Amino acid sequence: MxxxxxxxxxxxxxxxxxxxxxxxxxxxxxxxxxxxxxxxxxxxxxxxxxxxxxxxxxxxxxxxxxxxxxxxxxxxxxxxxxxxxxxxxxxxxxxxxxxxxxxxxxEIQLPEELDFLEKKLNDVKNKLEKRARDAQEAEQRKNDLVVYLAHDIKTPLTSIIGYLSLLDEARDMPIEQKEKYVAITLEKSNRLEQLINEFFDITRFNLQSIVLEKDLIPLNYMLMQVADEFYPLLAPKGQKAVVKIDEEINIYADGHKLARVFNNILKNAIAYSDSNSTIEISAKSENNQTYISFTNTGKTIPPEKLNMIFEKFYRLDNARSTQTGGAGLGLAISNEIVQAHGGTITAASNNGKTVFTVMIPTNS
Structure with missing residues (x-):
């Protein structure tokens, strides 16, 4: 012009x-x-x-x-x-x-003189379309998951009612049989509580706002504590969680929320690791950034699933049963917590090894 x-x-x-x-x-x-x-x-x-x-x-x-x-x-x-x-x-x-x-x-088309603006508007258009698609897919996954959870709730609830009815009707049954029925009822009640908690997670996800309460955290001790707490989940499949850190690392972060991130990643690693395998937890600090990695051995995650693993309501296990997975919110919530710290969380999977890496600014 x-x-x-x-x-x-x-x-x-x-x-x-x-x-x-x-x-x-x-x-x-x-x-x-x-x-x-x-x-x-x-x-x-x-x-x-x-x-x-x-x-x-x-x-x-x-x-x-x-x-x-x-x-x-x-x-x-x-x-x-x-x-x-x-x-x-x-x-x-x-x-x-x-x-x-x-x-x-x-597609948005403008005169040649406004080519730069045309590209920017089309970029915005494409991003908005992707967000709309992602939101729609997440909503569909959420609706599907609610249906699955509602269906799965019936199973333990039916068992609880059935065994309690037997206990109520046959009050003079042998002690051994009564103890067996009570144990089964307790197990089903715990499963029912887990499913109900997942319903609450789904409801709370869009309402929560992450407020950080930062303090100086000894990362070595925190990771060893997280690994020890998961021993009851590791033992049945002969798995181990090993912490390998060569130096003492302290980071300034919200300890409670960061522990939730590590718990979600480790729980996911346990669920999808091979039996009798070792989950390696390592950390290093460089350039005022701390990298925490969780490496497990199991099935390789396909690239198309790896790109969606941090989206809400997405579950690697697409089976109808929710026995092997939760509401698909753990990694999505972890991603938001890490981003609130100014960090990133990534996943890579090759040749049967999957690595989740969390980057947190050391002194943010």
Whole structure:
């Protein structure tokens, strides 16, 4: 646009100079003067000398004025052209923003001069479309999960009612049998409590706001404590959790929320690790950033699933039963907690080894 305006200005100057040197002081001066004098004599009824005097006064003595008038006229024309183009640009931009608001499927197209803006608007459009798709998919996963949980709740609840009914009806049953029924009822009650808690997690997820209460945390001790607490889950499959840290690391973070992150990652690693395997927990600090890694051996996670593993309500186990997985919120919540600390959480899976890496600023 600026280049076009400069070109038009140069043309205006050239035209103005051409008029001056051609019609007033140049090769066309005599024909132009004769035509003007003839016009004055025939139309304005002036005599020849008066007409020639009028020509001298109007043109020969006022050359700068005529140049200025011609230049102003040309400037007005240029201004009108530029204003028209800007008005058209604003209209096209307004139409493009309306397309964004209306979530139109059409690609946004702008004139070549606005190519940079076209790319940015299309980038925004693509991001909004992706967010809408992700939200829709998450909502669908949530609805599916609620249906599955509701179905699975019936199983332990039916068992609880059945065994309690037997205990109520046969009050004189043998002690051994009664103890067996009570143990089964307790086990089913714990499972029912777990499923109900998952319902509460689903409800709370969109309502929670993460507020950090930071303090200086000895990371070595914290990770060893997390590993020890999971011994009851590790032992049945012959698994082990080993902490390997070569240096003493202290980080400034929210200990309770960070422990929840590590618990979620370790719980996920246990669920998807091979029996009799070792889950390795390591950490290192460099450039004011601390990296904590959880490495487990098991099935390789496909890339398409790995990209979605931190999305809410997404579960690696797509089976209908919820026995092997929760509401699909653990890693999503972990991701939000880590991001609230100004860090990142990533996952990589190759050749049967899966590594979750948490990066936390050491002194954030």
């Amino acid at each position: 600026v280049v076009q305006i400069i070109i038009i200005l140069l043309l205006a100057i050239i035209i103005g100079l051409f008029i001056n040197f051609a019609f007033i002081d140049g090769v066309l001066q005599a024909p132009f003067a004769d035509a003007f004098v003839d016009f004055c004599e025939k139309v304005l009824q002036l005599d020849y000398f008066a007409a020639q005097n009028a020509y001298n006064v109007l043109f020969q003595q006022n050359k700068p004025l005529w140049l200025a008038i011609g230049f102003i006229v040309l400037l007005l024309i240029i201004f009108y052209i530029a204003l028209s183009r800007f008005t058209r640009y604003f209209h096209q931009i307004s139409t493009s923003i309306t397309m964004l608001a209306d979530e139109s499927d059409k």
